Amino acid sequence: MKSASVVEGALLGDAICLGPHWVYDQEEIARKIGRPDRFHDPISQYHPGKKAGDLTHYGDQLALLARHLREKGRFDLAEWAGVWRAFWENPETISYRDGATRETLTNLQAGIPPEQAGSASHDLAGASRIAALFLLDWPEDGSLFKACRELTEFTHRNMKVASVAEFFARVVQSVQGGAGIPEALESAGGALEDERLNAGLRDGRESATSAKPDAEALVRHGLSCDVDGGFAGVCHLLLRYPEDSLTALAENAKAGGDNAARGMLLGTAYGAAGRLEHLPDEIAGFRGWV
Secondary structure (H helix, E strand, O other): OOOHHHHHHHHHHHHOOOOOOOOOOHHHHHHHOOOOOOOOOOOOOOOOOOOOOOOOHHHHHHHHHHHHHHHHOOOOHHHHHHHHHHHHHOOOOOOOOOHHHHHHHHHHHOOOOHHHOOEOOOEHHHHOOHHHHHHOOOOOHHHHHHHHHHHHHHHEOOHHHHHHHHHHHHHHHHHHOOOOHHHHHHHHHOOOOOHHHHHHHHHHHHHHOOOOOHHHHHHHHOOOOEHHHHHHHHHHHHHHOOOOHHHHHHHHHHHOOOHHHHHHHHHHHHHHOOOOOOOOOOOHHHOOOO
């Protein structure tokens, strides 16, 4: 089922996190980011040239992919690899080149084919671009899941990260079919084969029903880029705030760390669920972006 709102949610989840992205000191974030549910200039050194309302390098790649899929009407890995490579080789591109990007780009430039060029990164961010695939019609579920894995493994050749991409594709499908977010997470969890990811879903479920503040729970799960902790953190927020997207996105942003990767997956789920209706005027412009 086509859905531009899925992309809009993911982009919103990314943009809200630009200000405190990759800042691990929550007290610093509290001092410098007055309203975590608004856009802010970056307070770290990782996003030079960016300003409030811009996207991180994760969001830049999602926006690029969305435009590409709109133009082509299909997902072809070789075509996407060419567009992606041209973006990063353009000297006018203002976007952070993280380790996965640099390694993948080096491999492509060395002649390695796109299906083998991905980095060894195990970062959650590798799964964060799947929202754009919901701009297309798919003949059957298997084709969508295969595309999610191909897209993820293009830059992150890690089975666990690819499994998270498929997991959230299943969540989106379930939500679009009428399930609530908690039910969609449980349903998608039935297809998880990796025990660490199953444990992450269980941990997220437990912390979501505990008395722990979100910041404390996300620290416990892990604020770094690693897929295990990030996945558990996303599950925690979706299960604690299944109908309150703005609170979840704000809590995620002010927790810090790799909040942009988490935020994009949060926004993907909330966009699928139609939970972007009551956004403040300052950020509501993301509706209708795609």
